[in-house]
Amino acid sequence: MREAAQLARVEELLPRWCGLPLYRAACGSDFSRLPIIGKRELRKNFPNNFLRAGQNLDALLENKSVELEHTSGSSDDRTAVLFGRGWWNEQEVRVLRLNPLVAKVLDENPLARRATLVPPVCNGLVCFSNFTSKAARMVDSTLYVNQARIPFLLTDDEFARMAEEILEWSPVFLDLDPVHGAWFALYCEQNGVKFSSVKFILCSYEFVSVVHRKILRRVFGVPVFNLYGSTETGHLLMENEQGEMKASLENVFYEIVEPDAQGVGNLVVTTLTNEIMPLVRYRIGDLAERCEEPYATNYLVHGRSRDVLFRRDGRRVTTLEIDRCFDDVKGIAHYQLRQDEAGNCDLQFIPDPEAPGAKELNTLTRQIENLLQLENKIFVSAVEKLPPLTSGKFRLTCRAEN
Numbered sequence: 001m002r003e004a005a006q007l008a009r010v011e012e013l014l015p016r017w018c019g020l021p022l023y024r025a026a027c028g029s030d031f032s033r034l035p036i037i038g039k040r041e042l043r044k045n046f047p048n049n050f051l052r053a054g055q056n057l058d059a060l061l062e063n064k065s066v067e068l069e070h071t072s073g074s075s076d077d078r079t080a081v082l083f084g085r086g087w088w089n090e091q092e093v094r095v096l097r098l099n100p101l102v103a104k105v106l107d108e109n110p111l112a113r114r115a116t117l118v119p120p121v122c123n124g125l126v127c128f129s130n131f132t133s134k135a136a137r138m139v140d141s142t143l144y145v146n147q148a149r150i151p152f153l154l155t156d157d158e159f160a161r162m163a164e165e166i167l168e169w170s171p172v173f174l175d176l177d178p179v180h181g182a183w184f185a186l187y188c189e190q191n192g193v194k195f196s197s198v199k200f201i202l203c204s205y206e207f208v209s210v211v212h213r214k215i216l217r218r219v220f221g222v223p224v225f226n227l228y229g230s231t232e233t234g235h236l237l238m239e240n241e242q243g244e245m246k247a248s249l250e251n252v253f254y255e256i257v258e259p260d261a262q263g264v265g266n267l268v269v270t271t272l273t274n275e276i277m278p279l280v281r282y283r284i285g286d287l288a289e290r291c292e293e294p295y296a297t298n299y300l301v302h303g304r305s306r307d308v309l310f311r312r313d314g315r316r317v318t319t320l321e322i323d324r325c326f327d328d329v330k331g332i333a334h335y336q337l338r339q340d341e342a343g344n345c346d347l348q349f350i351p352d353p354e355a356p357g358a359k360e361l362n363t364l365t366r367q368i369e370n371l372l373q374l375e376n377k378i379f380v381s382a383v384e385k386l387p388p389l390t391s392g393k394f395r396l397t398c399r400a401e402n
Contacts, residue, residue: 006253007031009272017280022049036257036268036281039071039079042232046080050277057082066276071231072119072205072391081232082277088234091251091273095235098246099225102238105172105199112172117146117162117180118205119392134165143169149392151183152350152385159187170197174220177205178212179334179394185219186333186353195220202227204235206393207303209323211332215352228301230284233269237299244298254299255281256290264289264302264318287318307397309339312373319397325367331356336386337368337378340400345372346379348386355382 010031018027022041026034041049047057060066064085071079097103106112137144145162148154162184166174174181174195181203187193201216204227216224228245229235236252237245247254252269259265267288271279287302303319310316322337333352339345347365349355356364365378388394 006249006272010253010270013272013278016275017278019052020050020278021045023280031281034281036283037279038283038285039077039232042079042081042279043077047082050082060276069231072393079232083274084276087274087276091234091248094250095227095229095238095248098238098248099240101223101241102173102200102225109172111141113141113143113169114173114175115166115169115171116142116144116175117184118144118175118177119149119180119388120144120147142175143171146180150385150388151180154183156187159184160191163188163191163193166195167193171195172197172199174198174201176201176203176216177393178203178208178216179206179388180392182212182215182333185215189219190353198222200225204228207301207319207323207396209335209396210327211323211329211335211352214330215333226301233271233279233282233284234274236269236284237301244296245301247297247299254290256288257283259289260316262289266305267301303397304395307395307399309337309345309372309397309399310343311371312343312375317372321371322368322397325364325371329356329360329364331360334386334394336395337397338400339372339398343372343374344376344379345374346381348381348383350384350386351382 014027014031017023022037023034051057057066057068061068067083067085067088069081069083071081093106096106132147134143143165145165148158176184181201198220200222201220201224203213203216203224208226213224223241226237226239226245227235228237234251235248236254237247239245251273252271255268255270256263256265257268264287267284267286268281269279269284270281285305287305287308289300289302291298291300300320302321307319308316309322326332326335331352331354333350335347335349337345337347345368347368355361361380365380368374369378386394
């Protein structure tokens with residue numbers, strides 16, 4: 001389904017969307033003139049902003065026709081989201097199959113089990129913010145193993161419990177937050193833990209850094225793919241074996257708005273399959289770049305818009321641009337680059353397990369200094385841990401005012 005066919009689909013769905021209170025007042029113009037919305041609009045007067053005449057949320061939940069979930073709250077207050085029953089799994093299957101290797105594995109294993117290691121954030125379906133038995137953390141074909149918000153504070157006993165559960169579960173693939181997953185992988189490497197059943201790894205939930213990806217590939221020896229999306233939109237992009245981020249045109253209509261001179265702009269999406277809570281021209285909060293090829297369109301995800309840094313000439317520099325500087329660096333398990341109001345930067349990193357040498361660190365910092373046009377050298381320090389957001393997610397780049 002190319003863009004023209006997608007636009008036809010959007011025009012077909014538009015009258016139905018205009019029947020919802022959230023969009024009704026703005027539906028006098030064509031699609032491209034509809035206002036862009038964000039989490040604030042989703043929260044305002046929820047759930048009545050999405051319910052049609054005669055619908056009642058309590059009744060919908062009681063008859064199990066919808067699921068009520070919540071976003072993690074990484075970039076804003078937590079936001080309630082409604083799905084039709086079974087919608088999440090259906091849209092996920094469509095996106096996963098954009099990767100031929102993953103599609104082949106799933107065809108060969110139609111009841112494929114997964115082990116999930118992500119920040120423990122409460123949702124309508126699962127909530128593991130406190131200790132919960134293994135039986136309670138088994139949901140259909142998924143085993144949720146993590147129950148801690150800060151991976152760097154986990155004891156070896158807790159890691160051993162997680163590894164033992166995964167071995168017993170024998171999953172076909174791992175579904176990981178990259179920071180939590182990489183820290184767990186280092187424990188597995190140090191203790192000789194192998195998962196022979198695992199065919200590939202999905203990384204999601206936050207920006208997938210090259211430092212985390214290298215650890216996961218090294219330790220587990222299987223392909224690592226970026227599965228990009230959000231709780232409110234569902235999955236949006238899937239990485240293939242060539243490293244290309246492929247769009248799910250059946251699920252989503254994509255726009256890049258307010259692009260800069262490099263073509264990097266705000267990702268705005270319209271969901272095409274969530275009938276109970278369609279998001280029309282929704283600003284997801286991430287920066288992205290559309291890469292047009294002769295026979296395909298790919299995307300680059302640059303990270304959160306709030307996490308950009310700035311060069312001396314005023315141009316913004318994204319998390320992706322900073323992260324590329326770490327591509328050839330060994331010995332870093334996790335990092336954060338922080339820029340103050342004057343433009344100076346501090347780099348804190350957690351070693352993997354031995355820190356890079358002075359020469360390698362100097363090469364890295366010079367590359368970042370040139371990218372940011374810094375007048376002063378970056379102050380570098382090795383640390384034992386770095387703090388997450390309240391959601392359990394991490395920021396690789398940030399400014400002092402944020």
